[in-house]
Amino acid sequence: MDSFRKKFIEEATELIDKLEVALLDLEKNPEDETLVQQVFRIMHTLKGNSAMFGFELIDNFTHNLETIYDQIRNNELELSKPILDVTFACVDHLKSMLDEQNYNDPDFKTIHSGLVEKIDAIINPQKPEGKVESNSKPEAKGVTSTYYILFEPNADIFKNGTNPLYLLDELCSLGDYKVFAHFNRVPQIAEINPDECYTYWEVLLATDKDESVIHDVFIFVESDSTLEIQKLGEENLVADQTFIKEVENLAEVQKDVGLVAIQRLAKVAISNINKRKAEKFTKERIAVKDKTASSIRVSSDKLDTLMNLVSELVTTQARLSLFSEQNNIPGLNPIVENVQKLTRQLRDIAFSIVLIPIENLFGRFQRLVRDLSAELNKDVEFIVEGADTELDKTIIENLSDPLMHILRNSMDHGIEEARVRIANGKPAKGKIVLKAFYSGASVIIQVIDDGAGIDPEMIHAKAISKGLVLPDKKMSKKEILDLIFLPGFSTAKKVTDVSGRGVGMDVVRKKIYDIRGEVEVDSEKGIGTTITIKLPLTLSIIDGLLVSINKSPYVVPLSAIDKIYAVEKDKIYNTFNNLITLDGSQIPFFSLRKEFDLEPSNEELEQVIVVNFEDESVGLVVDYVIGEYQAVLKPLGKHYKNHDIFSGATILGDGTVALVMDTNKIIKMFAIGNKE
Amino acid sequence: MAKTILIVDDSDSIREVVKFTLENEGYNVLVGVDGKDALKHLNGQPIDLVITDLHMPEMDGIELIKKIRVTPGYERIPILFLTTESQAAKKMEAKEAGATGWIIKPFVPAKLLAAINKVIR
Numbered sequence: 143m144d145s146f147r148k149k150f151i152e153e154a155t156e157l158i159d160k161l162e163v164a165l166l167d168l169e170k171n172p173e174d175e176t177l178v179q180q181v182f183r184i185m186h187t188l189k190g191n192s193a194m195f196g197f198e199l200i201d202n203f204t205h206n207l208e209t210i211y212d213q214i215r216n217n218e219l220e221l222s223k224p225i226l227d228v229t230f231a232c233v234d235h236l237k238s239m240l241d242e243q244n245y246n247d248p249d250f251k252t253i254h255s256g257l258v259e260k261i262d263a264i265i266n267p268q269k270p271e272g273k274v275e276s277n278s279k280p281e282a283k284g285v286t287s288t289y290y291i292l293f294e295p296n297a298d299i300f301k302n303g304t305n306p307l308y309l310l311d312e313l314c315s316l317g318d319y320k321v322f323a324h325f326n327r328v329p330q331i332a333e334i335n336p337d338e339c340y341t342y343w344e345v346l347l348a349t350d351k352d353e354s355v356i357h358d359v360f361i362f363v364e365s366d367s368t369l370e371i372q373k374l375g376e377e378n379l380v381a382d383q384t385f386i387k388e389v390e391n392l393a394e395v396q397k398d399v400g401l402v403a404i405q406r407l408a409k410v411a412i413s414n415i416n417k418r419k420a421e422k423f424t425k426e427r428i429a430v431k432d433k434t435a436s437s438i439r440v441s442s443d444k445l446d447t448l449m450n451l452v453s454e455l456v457t458t459q460a461r462l463s464l465f466s467e468q469n470n471i472p473g474l475n476p477i478v479e480n481v482q483k484l485t486r487q488l489r490d491i492a493f494s495i496v497l498i499p500i501e502n503l504f505g506r507f508q509r510l511v512r513d514l515s516a517e518l519n520k521d522v523e524f525i526v527e528g529a530d531t532e533l534d535k536t537i538i539e540n541l542s543d544p545l546m547h548i549l550r551n552s553m554d555h556g557i558e559e560a561r562v563r564i565a566n567g568k569p570a571k572g573k574i575v576l577k578a579f580y581s582g583a584s585v586i587i588q589v590i591d592d593g594a595g596i597d598p599e600m601i602h603a604k605a606i607s608k609g610l611v612l613p614d615k616k617m618s619k620k621e622i623l624d625l626i627f628l629p630g631f632s633t634a635k636k637v638t639d640v641s642g643r644g645v646g647m648d649v650v651r652k653k654i655y656d657i658r659g660e661v662e663v664d665s666e667k668g669i670g671t672t673i674t675i676k677l678p679l680t681l682s683i684i685d686g687l688l689v690s691i692n693k694s695p696y697v698v699p700l701s702a703i704d705k706i707y708a709v710e711k712d713k714i715y716n717t718f719n720n721l722i723t724l725d726g727s728q729i730p731f732f733s734l735r736k737e738f739d740l741e742p743s744n745e746e747l748e749q750v751i752v753v754n755f756e757d758e759s760v761g762l763v764v765d766y767v768i769g770e771y772q773a774v775l776k777p778l779g780k781h782y783k784n785h786d787i788f789s790g791a792t793i794l795g796d797g798t799v800a801l802v803m804d805t806n807k808i809i810k811m812f813a814i815g816n817k818e
Numbered sequence: 819m820a821k822t823i824l825i826v827d828d829s830d831s832i833r834e835v836v837k838f839t840l841e842n843e844g845y846n847v848l849v850g851v852d853g854k855d856a857l858k859h860l861n862g863q864p865i866d867l868v869i870t871d872l873h874m875p876e877m878d879g880i881e882l883i884k885k886i887r888v889t890p891g892y893e894r895i896p897i898l899f900l901t902t903e904s905q906a907a908k909k910m911e912a913k914e915a916g917a918t919g920w921i922i923k924p925f926v927p928a929k930l931l932a933a934i935n936k937v938i939r
Contacts (some may be wrong), residue, residue, distance in 0.1 A: 149831040190902070190924030194835060303896035303918040308936055360921030362936065365910075
């Protein structure tokens with residue numbers, strides 16, 4: 143390469159010298175157009191040669207310089223002394239550019255960029271600081287179009303040394319193709335002149351290249367042949383089997399297919415393709431629509447308002463039902479029933495709107511466990527199950543802190559150090575499972591670790607030493623484990639950074655109670671601990687059973703109810719051990735009249751509502767069962783805060799207030815009361 | 819067998835760079851400094867392609883093309899001529915003289931080879 147680089151430099155030096163002479167002439171005769179032409183031509187040649195020999199810098203530099211003289215010769219620009227001054231400076235610079243060793247010299251660079259700016263300023267006076275846009279054109283359009291090309295060479299095409307097959311080859315390299323060669327003009331063998339071309343071709347070409355690229359293929363022969371290039375459509379018709387088959391059939395029947403026939407077929411094919419596309423598009427649109435529908439964002443204020451309104455509607459509907467019952471107006475009842483049905487549906491939908499998947503919360507915990515793993519140097523595998531379980535967003539918001547605390551406990555106190563685990567025959571890597579699932583109308587969230595577990599004896603001893611329980615009191619394991627939820631109890635021997643932030647399990651329990659949930663602990667020493675949180679699906683409205691005790695209405699959550707029995711009064715009041723036999727099985731029961739310190743009722747039949755309590759059935763005896771009722775939960779005022787056997791109150795249709803029972807707490811409280 | 823290409827140009831540097839590019843691609847390359855000089859190669863040896871400049875002393879490109887088309891054995895060989903964008907009128911003249919196609923100067927090697935590929939394989 144060096145030898146002709148040298149030659150280029152020789153030639154370029156000559157050109158630059160010539161340029162200098164021409165410029166000096168031009169300065170003396172600025173009106174001489176032939177001199178302008180000469181200057182332009184020399185620059186053009188210099189530019190072309192430098193491009194060919196890889197002197198890109200000269201190429202780019204001369205390109206803009208040449209543009210000045212192009213504009214002058216086209217009378218777009220007037221030759222002036224400043225332009226000539228710049229050009230002379232450029233000539234000097236061009237000379238130094240021939241030596242590539244100068245390229246990294248700082249002075250060279252300064253001169254170069256200075257001149258480039260000056261040239262640009264002359265070409266684009268309106269934006270002196272602007273760079274000249276690159277003149278590269280977008281090459282491919284990216285859209286595939288199908289073209290019909292008829293190539294009919296003149297008979298004497300071979301004369302100039304043209305081989306049409308090479309051109310067809312080149313054409314086909316542009317994309318997908320289908321070539322039809324026509325031999326119908328080939329004469330009888332005796333009449334054939336081998337110097338003449340009798341064949342012509344029809345080509346279907348699907349390409350993303352511009353039409354001009356197709357023209358370029360035939361650039362040498364365009365004047366010696368019939369060439370027709372027609373766009374059939376912006377589709378890849380060559381890939382359309384039906385269309386190609388039809389064209390092939392036509393080609394067999396007819397001597398040639400012809401543009402008109404092909405265009406007709408193409409039209410049909412394109413309309414079919416468009417139909418398919420439209421179908422697909424519609425489907426996609428629907429799919430997109432579905433997607434957007436499922437992810438509309440609404441401010442939580444609006445949701446709260448909606449829930450409030452639905453609550454009011456539920457209450458009003460209850461009043462309407464009551465009114466209809468009390469006033470026997472013909473035709474009103476069906477309307478009331480319909481309103482009831484619609485209200486229920488509306489309520490359910492409003493509910494589901496405020497439910498969000500719990501994974502929003504669980505994601506945070508992944509991070510927590512990861513960070514704690516590093517901090518405590520405990521390798522822990524963290525598994526999340528049921529992250530798609532949905533819960534009321536208010537509940538989820540309030541669940542974050544308690545769960546965080548429980549997880550910290552598991553990491554800090556639960557999971558042992560690797561060497562301890564190995565010594566106990568456990569895998570070195572600990573495991574924590576965070577699990578959420580539905581259970582009836584509740585959601586259960588569990589944190590299960592395979593750590594050291596809780597030692598009941600230690601808990602018991604500690605509770606005694608802290609004066610939380612009496613030393614001689616006999617306690618079940620479950621009762622002992624529940625001690626960890628007492629205020630002032632901390633199992634940590636010493637306060638660490640991670641847990642023990644002055645927040646104990648008592649706070650966890652309180653927070654969960656606040657969202658009407660329950661928390662339980664189960665643990666096996668050396669095997670692991672499971673913390674179970676049970677939560678209602680939602681906070682504000684529940685399906686309940688309206689009952690009455692001593693003419694006062696109460697609501698029992700339907701979710702807790704298993705069965706209802708009507709039982710004779712004697713069977714209730716004449717037992718000593720509070721057990722009743724129902725459907726062949728003995729069930730413990732509480733008479734609410736009795737527990738509420740009321741006189742026994744005068745009715746012959748009492749209603750026993752059997753509810754689920756910690757995997758057991760327990761009966762609650764009430765006077766009457768009035769019926770199902772959608773209860774809008776209203777919090778009890780602060781004066782009743784300690785009456786936690788009621789989770790709230792609801793307003794009935796006639797305006798009376800009914801207390802909503804928390805069956806679990808009622809049973810717990812009365813069970814303790816009866817024992818003592 | 820390697821194809822033989824005859825290049826005719828009065829510019830030393832153009833001849834050199836075209837020769838270099840073509841030999842790199844495995845072609846045999848013959849050179850002529852003008853039309854008259856080029857004719858000496860038409861001695862019966864096989865030539866697959868002629869690439870010629872148009873402006874040359876002694877014998878210009880158009881005349882050379884005409885001469886090649888009447889030289890026995892070389893009547894049908896492809897001939898490409900080198901031209902600049904500003905010489906559109908020359909194209910027709912050269913074509914009528916019997917040229918197969920043209921290559922526009924300045925060119926990069928890829929463009930040169932693409933043009934050659936249009937006429938010989």
